[in-house]
Amino acid sequence: MPRQPGANVWAPPKPAPKPLWDTGTAPERPAPPGGRVLLGVLLSGLVAATVLSDGVGVNLLLVALAAAVAAGSAAVARGRRARPWTVVWGVSAFALLLVPVLSDAGWPSFLAFVAAVGAASLALHGGTRWAAVLLGPIWLLPHFFTALPWAARGLKGRSLPSSARSRAVPLVKSVVVTGLLLLVFGALFASADAAVGELVDELVPSFDLGELPFRVFLFGVGVAVALAAAHLAAAPRRFDRLPVGPGRERGRTEWALPMVALNLLFGAFVAIQAVVFFGGYEAVMSKPGLVPAEYARQGFWQLLWVTVLALAVVALAQRWAPRQTASDRLLAKGLVGLLCVLTLVVVASAYYRMQRYVDVFGLTRLRVTVTAAELWLGVVFLLVLAAVLAGASVARLLPRAVALSAVAGVAVFGLVRPDALIAEQNVARFERLGTIDLDYLSSLSADAVPALDRLPADRRTCALQYLAESLDGRDTPWYAASLSESRAQQLLRERPVDLKARCSTSRYPMGEELP
Template identity: 40%
Template sequence: MTTPTEPTPTEATAPTAPAPRSAPTERTPETMPTEPTPPTAPTAPTAAAPTAPTTAPTPETMPTEPTSPAAPSAQAPTAATPATAPAEPTSPSAQAPTAATSATAPTEPTSPTAKAPTPATGPARPAATTPPPAKAVPVLKAPPPPPKAPTWAWPGPNRVPGRALLVALLLAAAISATAIPLDRAGIGWLIGSTASIVALAVTRTKVSWRQAAWGAATLALLGVGTVRAAPWLFVLCVLTAAVTGTLALVDPRTLRAIVASFAIPPAAAVRALPWVRAGVQHRSPGSPARAIGVASVSLILLVVFGALFASADETFAAVLDWALPSVSGSTVSRAVLFFPLLFAVLAGAAFTLAGPPTLGRADLPTRFAFRRSDWAIPVALLDLLFAAFVAVQGTVLFGGTRHVLDPGGPTFANYARGGFWQLLAVTGLTLVVVAIGGRWAPRANRADRVAIRVLLGALALLTLVVVASATYRMNVYEQAYGFTRLRVFVTAVELGLGAVFVAVLVAGVKLRGGWLPRGVLAIATVALLGLAVLNPDRFIADRNVDRFAATGRIDLHYLNTLSADAVPALDRLADNDRACALWLAELRLRREHDDWRSFNLARHQARALLAERPAGSCGGYRG
C-alpha cells in the first residue's frame, strides 16, 4: 500500500493557445503509436482521497467540457519539444502528473474561467450564464380602422389611346364641325352626335345599362332638331342632352356624385390633351409630315377631279352644290374654331370612358339626425294645413267654372293665373321638405319608420291633390284666354312634379330613396321628350283654332310668332285670318335656306304647303 502523494501544480497554469497546425509529416518509428498495454491490477481502496492521474490526459482519454466560443489567451504558444515515445504506464501513485509536453495533442481552447479538474473539486463546472430574458407578453391593440373608400379619385386611363381611337376622334370631330348647324335645328345635330357615339365606342369600354340609357336619351334629344322647328324647344333639348351625356360618361348614383359629375367634362377636356399627345408619340414616333402629306394629296385629288366632274355635268354640279357647305369667311372661321373645341370635348369623353373617376357609390352616413318630435310635429301640422286646403279645393275641382262665373266670384285671370304660380311654388317647397325629412329623420326603430311613412306619405299624397288643383287652374285659364308656349310649358312642369311625388311615394314604401336623384332626372328627360312628341307649337295652334271656331276669338298676332311646326294647323284658317297667321312664317322660310346640314322635316313640310298655297297679304289682324 502506497501513501498518496500531493498533486504538484502543473508548469502552465494559464490555458495555452492552441498551436498552429503544421503540414502533415511522414510518420517515423519513434512517433508511431504503441500497442495499448493491459491495465494493471487495481489496488485496494484506501480511505484517502483519490490521487490525480500521473500523466497528463491524452486527447483520446481526456474528456473536455463544452466551452463557449471565447477569444484565445494572449499568451504566446510554447515551443514544441522533440517528439518522444510515450512512457510505459505506471501505477497511479508512482509519480505525480508532469507538465504537458509538445508530444501531446494540443488541447481545445477553453474559456478563460475554466480550470483544470482537481481531486478536491472534481470536474470543473461550466461558468454560470445569465438566464435569457423572459419573453415579452404581446399586448393586444385594437385593429386600425379600415381605410375609407375614396369618394373622389381620378387616376385616368392606364393605357395610351390606340391608332384606331385617334383616327375615330379626328373623323368624328371633323364630321361634327362640318355637319352641325349652330344657328338652327337640323339633321346635322343628329349626324354629329351619332358620329361622336360611334367614335367613343372604339374605346371598347364596358358600360352599364344606365349609361347606355343615358346615351340613347342624349341621341334622342339631339335628334329632336330633325323633326321639330321650334327654337325654344330645341334649346331645352340641347341643354338637357348636355346633362344626360355627362351622366352617360360618369354614371353617378347619388345626389352628391351627380352634382360633382358636372365638373368632369371640362376637366377631362384639359387632361385628355397630354393623353392624346402620348398616344400620338407612341404610335407614330417619327415626324407627322407623312400623315400631312397623305391628307394633302387626298384633298388635292378630290378637288381636281370633283371640279372636272362638276363642269362636265350640271346635275352633278347641283348635287355638289347642295351637299357641300358654302365656303365663306364665316364658314372657315367656324370650322377653325369649332373643330379643336369638338376634338377636345370628344377626347375628354374618351379619356373619361377609358379611366372613369371614382365618385362616392353611396351617400355617407349623416352625423346629424332629428329626434322624432323635432320633425314629426312640424310635418304633422303641415299635413293638417294641406288637408284643409284640399277640402276647400274640392268645391273647385268638382264645381267647374261656376265657382268662377258666379256673382262675386274671382275673375278667371285672378283665379287661374295668380293661383297657379302660388301652387307651383307650394309644390316645389313641399319637395324640399320631403327631401329634408327623408334624409335626416331617424330610423332607429319601427316607430320612427312608421312615422316617416305616415307623415311624409300623407304630405306627398296631399301634394298630388295640390298638383291637380294647379293643373286645373291653368286649364281654366287656357280655355278662357287661349294657349301659349309659357302656359303649356308650366303645365308640363307641374305634371312632371306630380310624377316626382309619385316616385317619392314609391321610395317611401321601403324607405330606400338612393335612386330618387337619378329618377328625377329621368322624369325630366322623359317629360321633355314627351313635350317634343306633343309638338307644342302645333298643339297651341290647333287648340287656338278650335277655340276660334267655338268662340270666334283668336289672337292672330301671337299665332304669327309660332314656328314652322304650327303651319299645318294655321292652314285651317280661311282667307284673311290665314294670311295674317302665316305671312311671317312664309317670310322666314323664304329667307332661311336649308342645306343637308340644316334639313328639318317641319320646315320642309311647311315650305311644300306654302308653295302649293301661298299665304298672301294680311289685310289686318283680328284682335
C-alpha cells in the same frame, strides 16, 4: 408666434390638403390616348367643320356619333364595360338629339341639347347615388381643360410600328384615290345633267374660302367636345364614393309635430278644393268681385311654389326621420307618404287652374312650359311615393329614376313640338270662340305652319306672312334642316301667301304676358 428652433424660414409653405370630396372621388391618372381615340377626335373635328356651319339638324347627331367613337374607344382602352344604365343614358342622349331634327323651334331644341349633354355625361360617369346623379351631368365641363394635356401626352413621341404602318399606308392611299375619283367623275356628271347637279348641291356640303376661319373654329369645337368626352370615359370621377353620411335622426315628437301640422294644412286645402270642384266651379267663380281668369293665373304660381317647396320638405323629412324602431319607421313612412299624396292633389289643382286660364286666353310658350314643369314635378312625387312605400330596394333606384324622368320629359316636350301644340290649340279656340292673337302666333316657328294654314284666308295671310318671308329666304342643306321646316316650305309652295298684303284683321290679345 416664436420661430421653432431649426426651422427653415425660406422653405415654401406646405400646400393645403385637398378636401375630402376631391380625394375621395378622384380617378386614377389615365394612360395617354391611343390611336383609335385620336382618330375619333379627328373625325369629330372634321364632321363639325363640314356640317355645323349652316344650322343644327342631323349634323348634331353626326358630331355626337363621332365623339361617341372617341369616348367608347377610351372606355374600352381603360377596361370599362357598358352597364345597362350606361346604355339607357346613351340612348337617351341620342333620342334627345332627334328634337332639332324634327322641330324648327329653337327653344325646345336648346333644352334637348342641354339635356343630351347631361345624359351623355351620366353615361360616361356612371353612379347610382344622389351625388353622382346631381353632379355627373355637369362634370363634363372640367374635362375640357384637362383633356388637352392628356391628348398632348398621347401625341408626344408617338410613332406607328412597322406592322401598323404597312397597313395604314395602303389604306390612306386607297382613301385618297377614292376621293379623287369621286370628285372628278362627280363633277363631270353634275355638269352634264341639271338634275344630277341639283342633287349634288343638296347632298354635298358647300365650301367657301371666306368661311375658312369659322370652319376652323368649328373644327376646334368638334375636337374639344370629343376630347372631353374621351377623357371623361378614361378618367371618370367616382361620385358614389363621396362621403355622405345619413342625416341625424330627430326625436319622434320633434320630427312628427311639423309633419302632422303640414299634412293638416295640405289636407284643409285639398278639402276646400274638393268643395269647389264638386260644388260647381262656375258657381263659385260667379261670386261678386272674383275674376275667374285672375284667380286661376295667380293660384297656379302659388301652387307651383307649394309643389317645389313640398319636395324640399319631403327630402329633409326623409333624411331626419326617426328610424330606431319599427313604429318609428312606420310613422315616418305614413306621414311622408301622406304628404306626397296630398301634394299630388295640389299638382292636379294647379294643372286644372292653368287649363281654365288657357281656355280664356289661349296657350303660349311660357304657359305650356310651366305646365310641363308642373306635370314633371307630379311624376317626381309619384316616384318618391313609390320609394317611400316600397322601402330601401326601390329607394336605391330613386336618384336615377328622377333623372331619367327629367330626360324623358325634355324629350317628350321637344318631340311633341310645343309651337305646333300652341298653334293647334289657338286655332281650335278660334274655331270655337272666334278670337285669336295673330301677332303672337306669327312669331312662332315653322312648327306652327300646318295649324295656321287652316285659318280663313285673311287671318291665314296675317299669321303666315312673317313665316313665309323667312322660310322663303332659307336655303338650308339637308343635314341642317328640320322636318318641320321642310314640311312648312312645301305647304307654303302649294298655297302661297301674299307677302305684300296689308293685314287689317283685329288683334285679340291672349291675356297678360305672365304666365
